Amino acid sequence: xxxxxxxxxxxxxxxxxxxxxxxxxxxxxxxxxxxxxxxxxxxxxxxxxxxxxxxxxxxxxxxxxxxxxxxxxxxxxxxxxxxxxxxxxxxxxxxxxxxxxxxxxxxxxxxxxxxxxxxxxxxxxxxxxxxxxxxxxxxxxxxxxxxxxxxxxxxxxxxxxxxxxxxxxxxxxxxxxxxxxxxxxxxxxxxxxxxxxxxxxxxxxxxxxxxxxxxxxxxxxxxxxxxxxxxxxxxxxxxxxxxxxxxxxxxxxxxxxxxxxxxxxxxxxxxxxxxxxxxxxxxxxxxxxxxxxxxxxxxxxxxxxxxxxxxxxxxxxxxxxxxxxxxxxxxxxxxxxxxxxxxxxxxxxxxxxxxxxxxxxxxxxxxxxxxx
Numbered sequence: 001x002x003x004x005x006x007x008x009x010x011x012x013x014x015x016x017x018x019x020x021x022x023x024x025x026x027x028x029x030x031x032x033x034x035x036x037x038x039x040x041x042x043x044x045x046x047x048x049x050x051x052x053x054x055x056x057x058x059x060x061x062x063x064x065x066x067x068x069x070x071x072x073x074x075x076x077x078x079x080x081x082x083x084x085x086x087x088x089x090x091x092x093x094x095x096x097x098x099x100x101x102x103x104x105x106x107x108x109x110x111x112x113x114x115x116x117x118x119x120x121x122x123x124x125x126x127x128x129x130x131x132x133x134x135x136x137x138x139x140x141x142x143x144x145x146x147x148x149x150x151x152x153x154x155x156x157x158x159x160x161x162x163x164x165x166x167x168x169x170x171x172x173x174x175x176x177x178x179x180x181x182x183x184x185x186x187x188x189x190x191x192x193x194x195x196x197x198x199x200x201x202x203x204x205x206x207x208x209x210x211x212x213x214x215x216x217x218x219x220x221x222x223x224x225x226x227x228x229x230x231x232x233x234x235x236x237x238x239x240x241x242x243x244x245x246x247x248x249x250x251x252x253x254x255x256x257x258x259x260x261x262x263x264x265x266x267x268x269x270x271x272x273x274x275x276x277x278x279x280x281x282x283x284x285x286x287x288x289x290x291x292x293x294x295x296x297x298x299x300x301x302x303x304x305x306x307x308x309x310x311x312x313x314x315x316x317x318x319x320x321x322x323x324x325x326x327x328x329x330x331x332x333x334x335x336x337x338x339x340x341x342x343x344x345x346x347x348x349x350x351x352x353x354x355x356x357x358x359x360x361x362x363x364x365x366x367x368x369x370x371x372x
Contacts, residue, residue, distance in 0.1 A: 037140045038070060038073050038122075038123070040072045041072065041075075042071075042072050042073070044073055044074050046074050046100075048099050048101060048368065049348075049370040050369070051371075051372070053333065053369065054333060054334050054335050054352070054367040055367060055368050057101070057351075057366040057368055058100065058103055059079060059094055059364070059366055060364055061364065062081040062082075062092070062364055063082040063084070064080070064081050064082075064364060064365070064366065065080055065081060065091075065112060065341050065342060065353065066080035066112055066114050066115045066342055067342050067343075067351050067366070068115035068116060068344070069351075070122045070138070071117055071122050073122070074347060075096075075099045076095075076097050077096045077099070077100050077366075078094070078096075078115050078125065079094050079353065080112025080113070081093075081094070081111075083110055090108050091108070091110050091112045092105050092107060093106050093112055093127060094106065095138075095140070100351075106140055106141070107127070109129045110128075110129025110130040110158070111129060111130075111158075112127050112129050114128055114161060114162060116162070116164050118169045119164065119169055120169050123136060123137060123138045124169075124190070126164070127142070128158075128159040128160070128174070130159065131144065131150060131153055131158075131159055132145045132146050132149065132162065132172075132174060132194075133145060134191050145187075145190070145192065146191075147191075147192065147193045148187070148193045148194030148195060149176075152183060153176070157176055157179075158176060158177065158178075159174045159176055160175060160176060160214055161174070161175045162174040163219045163227070164219065165219050165240065166219055166220075166224075167224040170187075170189055170190045171186065171240065172186065172187050173185070173197075173219070173227060175214025175217050175229065175231065176214060177214055181210075181213060182211065182212055182214045183196060183200045183211060184196070184200055184209075184214060184217070186241055197209075197242075198243075199243075199244060207243055207244040207245075208244065208246055210231055210232055212231040215230040215231065215254060215255070215256045216228075216229070216256070216257060216258060217230075218260075220260070221264075222260075225237075225238060225239055225240045226238050227241055228247075229244075230258060232254055233247070233248055234247045234269065247267075247279060248269075254272075256270070256271055256272060256299075256301075257269065257270055257300055257301065257302065258270075258303065262305045262306060262307055264281065265280065266278050266279060266281060267279040268303050268305065270303060270314070272297065272298065272299055272300060273297055274296075275288055275289050275290040276288070276289045289326050292328060298318050299316060299317035300314060300316050300317075302340070303315075304343055304345050304350075306371070308372050309322060309371055310322075310324050311325075312324075313331075313345070313350065314343075315341065315343040316340055317339050317340075318330070318339075319332035319335060319339070320335070320340050320350075320352055331369075335352070339354065340352055340354060341353045341355055348370055348371050348372050349368050349370055350370075351366060351367070352366070352367045352369075354366075
């Protein structure tokens with residue numbers, strides 16, 4: 001197992017660096033479609049994680065933004081990193097087929113905010129370095145899938161988030177952000193071509209759907225065709241994006257992330273400045289709990305609800321935290337960094353992505369911890 005490197009200092013906000021890197025235009029080497037390179041083995045379990053401690057899995061010197069794990073093989077891990085416009089560096093995708101013990105770079109270009117496996121055909125993977133790219137060989141090679149998006153993309157406009165319809169996985173949704181707002185698109189053919197949702201067409205019906213920067217898109221794993229969008233307010237469509245309703249009005253505190261509870265009775269949502277929101281499915285109401293003073297102004301990047309711990313797991317600007325009974329408990333322990341860019345839970349293993357900060361001698365990389 002890779003050894004955890006030493007690090008010191010405290011993390012400072014990387015928001016400015018990451019925001020600038022979002023604006024970078026994708027490049028990279030495109031591969032042709034081919035056969036999957038990872039075996040299908042749903043029973044496989046990684047054994048390189050320990051309870052009550054974080055184990056280091058490598059990829060230093062990177063700002064890691066996204067983690068994805070093959071739903072049919074827990075040893076197959078993909079991570080995406082940030083580019084840095086000021087340093088002239090590009091983001092990358094790294095792949096491991098042995099639970100993170102070894103890594104191979106499989107893409108370079110842009111900033112990879114998200115990576116998602118096709119839930120029904122996990123040899124198919126998507127990512128968003130600037131537009132959308134797709135792999136049909138488990139992430140080994142990639143091809144561009146931005147036809148219909150390209151005319152809306154520029155140095156100041158990129159795809160910031162996307163989601164796959166779990167029931168019809170050739171249908172995807174993508175949201176953009178630029179200096180003046182954002183738009184939402186869909187494809188029915190696995191990204192071969194993209195169209196604006198009806199409300200965002202030039203003569204669209206509007207449906208109260210703002211043309212704001214899109215922070216997140218989530219598809220409902222239980223109710224086919226239900227899509228949630230965070231673009232100031234939280235909007236919901238129950239007909240695959242044809243019409244929309246407002247679940248939560250916009251305010252000065254934009255909600256950046258949401259997740260479903262394990263029993264699918266609630267939505268959890270958080271923003272940077274105010275606190276924790278809960279919405280009782282299907283029709284509310286919303287409840288709100290302010291952050292303690294120690295968390296005000298902290299970036300909230302990930303929410304995970306799991307039966308493996310009491311409470312909810314959070315990836316924050318102050319590290320991995322557990323929220324239980326409106327209290328927040330640190331799970332930083334031996335992590336050499338507090339700022340957590342992404343969390344991903346696979347079976348009993350919790351993966352965390354941290355950010356490299358050169359002047360603080362913080363290496364960054366991927367860490368894993370067994371929850372039971």
